[in-house]
Amino acid sequence: MESTKNLSFLVVVISLVYFYMFRWSSMPSVVTTTELHDNYDYIVVGAGSAGSVVASRLSEDPDVTVLLLEAGGDYTVNDSYHIPLHFFELQKTNADWEYYTVPQKESHLGMLENRSYWPRGKLLGGSSIFNSMQYTRGSKHDYDEWADLGCKGWSYKDVLPYFLKSEDMRIDSLKNSKYHNVGGYIGVSTGGVTPIADVYLKAGEEMGYKLTDYNGEIQEGWSPMQLTIRNGVRSSTSLEYLGRAIGRQNLHVAIDALVSKIDIKGKEAKGIYFIKNGRKQYIKANKEIIISGGAVNSPQLLMLSGIGPKKHLEELNINVVADLPVGDNLQDHLLLHTYASMTEDIGITPEKIQSWKTQLQYKLFGTGILSIAGLDATSFFCTYDTKEKDCAADIQFMMYSVAMSDNFIILKDDVAKDFLFPKDSLGFTTVISLLDPKSVGTIRLKSADPFDYPLIDPQYLTDKRDIDAYVRAFRLWEKYLSTPSMKKIGASIDKMNLKICSQYEFRSDDYWICITKHLAYTVYHPAGTCKMGRKDDPTAVVDSELKVKGIKGLRVVDASIMPNVISGNTNAPVIMIAEKASDMIRGKYTVKEFKRSL
Numbered sequence: 001m002e003s004t005k006n007l008s009f010l011v012v013v014i015s016l017v018y019f020y021m022f023r024w025s026s027m028p029s030v031v032t033t034t035e036l037h038d039n040y041d042y043i044v045v046g047a048g049s050a051g052s053v054v055a056s057r058l059s060e061d062p063d064v065t066v067l068l069l070e071a072g073g074d075y076t077v078n079d080s081y082h083i084p085l086h087f088f089e090l091q092k093t094n095a096d097w098e099y100y101t102v103p104q105k106e107s108h109l110g111m112l113e114n115r116s117y118w119p120r121g122k123l124l125g126g127s128s129i130f131n132s133m134q135y136t137r138g139s140k141h142d143y144d145e146w147a148d149l150g151c152k153g154w155s156y157k158d159v160l161p162y163f164l165k166s167e168d169m170r171i172d173s174l175k176n177s178k179y180h181n182v183g184g185y186i187g188v189s190t191g192g193v194t195p196i197a198d199v200y201l202k203a204g205e206e207m208g209y210k211l212t213d214y215n216g217e218i219q220e221g222w223s224p225m226q227l228t229i230r231n232g233v234r235s236s237t238s239l240e241y242l243g244r245a246i247g248r249q250n251l252h253v254a255i256d257a258l259v260s261k262i263d264i265k266g267k268e269a270k271g272i273y274f275i276k277n278g279r280k281q282y283i284k285a286n287k288e289i290i291i292s293g294g295a296v297n298s299p300q301l302l303m304l305s306g307i308g309p310k311k312h313l314e315e316l317n318i319n320v321v322a323d324l325p326v327g328d329n330l331q332d333h334l335l336l337h338t339y340a341s342m343t344e345d346i347g348i349t350p351e352k353i354q355s356w357k358t359q360l361q362y363k364l365f366g367t368g369i370l371s372i373a374g375l376d377a378t379s380f381f382c383t384y385d386t387k388e389k390d391c392a393a394d395i396q397f398m399m400y401s402v403a404m405s406d407n408f409i410i411l412k413d414d415v416a417k418d419f420l421f422p423k424d425s426l427g428f429t430t431v432i433s434l435l436d437p438k439s440v441g442t443i444r445l446k447s448a449d450p451f452d453y454p455l456i457d458p459q460y461l462t463d464k465r466d467i468d469a470y471v472r473a474f475r476l477w478e479k480y481l482s483t484p485s486m487k488k489i490g491a492s493i494d495k496m497n498l499k500i501c502s503q504y505e506f507r508s509d510d511y512w513i514c515i516t517k518h519l520a521y522t523v524y525h526p527a528g529t530c531k532m533g534r535k536d537d538p539t540a541v542v543d544s545e546l547k548v549k550g551i552k553g554l555r556v557v558d559a560s561i562m563p564n565v566i567s568g569n570t571n572a573p574v575i576m577i578a579e580k581a582s583d584m585i586r587g588k589y590t591v592k593e594f595k596r597s598l
Contacts, residue, residue, distance in 0.1 A: 165184055168182060270284060338496055339496060
């Protein structure tokens with residue numbers, strides 16, 4: 001009898017170990033290329049959320065050659081890249097560009113030098129390995145607005161098939177929805193692993209809002225998180241797209257390769273110059289060059305190559321190839337952490353994260369608090385006057401089940417001491433995001449040196465409408481904390497009574513304005529700096545096929561082409577943009593099966 005028990009125990013242990021090893025071994029490695037050719041049909045610059053998709057899709061055609069160049073390193077060298085809860089640990093590492101804005105005049109008053117820290121992924125997968133994995137498409141009105149602005153082929157009915165193509169829905173209740181798909185490359189799972197998750201949703205209903213699928217018919221309302229995670233592993237574009245391209249002889253991937261300039265002759269992009277191993281190299285493009293550096297790097301590279309505002313380039317002695325508004329129209333979502341203490345131990349704490357039970361649960365089953373980014377629920381609100389039942393939200397709440405105690409957003413010391421939770425506190429964070437920013441900024445070159453970071457000036461809160469929206473958001477948050485479910489867990493608003501704004505009455509409009517100006521910072525969603533528009537639109541950099549105006553053989557494919565930033569997290573839309581652009585480049589329509597009647 002004893003031997004039978006021992007045998008059964010041994011079988012269970014072996015099974016669990018096998019499950020663990022199989023789950024992690026199923027994650028492929030990217031075989032980077034050491035010997036590059038002198039020319040390729042397509043050169044893709046930047047292996048982030050967009051570039052990895054484009055390179056993978058183009059290389060599906062065996063008769064073309066594709067080169068993918070990435071300034072950062074490989075995604076296989078660090079398990080933390082793939083474990084969802086560890087995403088904060090990647091900031092300020094060699095996988096981070098670690099940008100900072102110029103000092104802001106109307107915002108960031110509580111932060112060092114009044115600047116915003118902008119982490120951006122610098123490795124294969126880019127910011128899809130760096131983000132909090134929220135799968136959010138935005139409102140259908142966002143894309144219909146793009147089409148109304150002259151971006152033919154970018155309405156909601158046009159882009160939905162590409163969202164569906166990329167999606168592998170893992171949430172049972174949504175698998176049969178006409179707004180979702182099973183079998184795509186990007187896994188989409190839900191959070192809800194902590195007891196407080198249900199409290200978030202119940203309190204949302206007590207506010208008077210319905211539970212909804214924010215990627216479905218109605219955006220406004222409360223919902224469990226949809227996250228780009230499969231089996232507890234981050235579903236990044238490097239893992240899911242490049243990983244599937246391993247073994248293709250026509251795809252070469254070069255890391256630690258900083259592209260310094262696009263070679264343009266006679267209004268045609270001919271090749272690229274890049275620096276690798278301390279040596280400047282040149283490779284020719286036979287068909288096209290696709291720039292996918294993101295809303296910061298793409299405009300920087302275009303301007304270094306002579307494509308940008310004429311006056312600005314002439315001031316830096318850069319030969320002007322095309323006078324286009326590159327670097328204008330910089331839009332970004334702001335977020336603001338609002339902290340609430342609570343009396344119930346139902347969230348995520350450092351002790352729970354480090355416990356052997358949590359570690360074992362994740363390693364063996366890919367479940368538990370390590371399997372999400374700490375985000376358990378979200379909501380979208382239309383705080384402006386509208387009669388539309390499917391309005392485009394201007395405010396988002398993201399419920400982070402952690403009492404934040406680390407100063408990762410470069411708060412001034414005195415502000416951090418007053419604002420952040422003491423270690424091992426019980427509490428949670430409501431991340432309030434401004435989805436429809438009216439303030440617009442710029443990106444400009446600091447110099448003609450490609451190693452000099454550009455000057456990033458979002459001009460946050462310079463439009464008063466953004467401040468007004470935050471005041472409305474705070475009123476919603478107050479209402480939320482006053483619900484019976486929040487009172488039951490002892491949720492308290494008093495944690496937000498801070499010295500920095502003590503000259504104003506706590507919870508007055510002036511108080512919340514003061515808090516916003518001191519503590520709001522980026523949600524890491526910069527967009528719009530290579531704006532898409534009609535060919536005759538003087539504010540546009542690329543046309544509706546993402547071709548750079550006036551330059552043959554050059555496209556931009558990333559968040560920088562958004563005419564207006566969408567009302568939600570931007571990673572899923574960037575993947576959609578890359579899927580659609582890949583079809584444009586290949587001259588194919590691969591999404592006929594995903595067209596839906598809505």
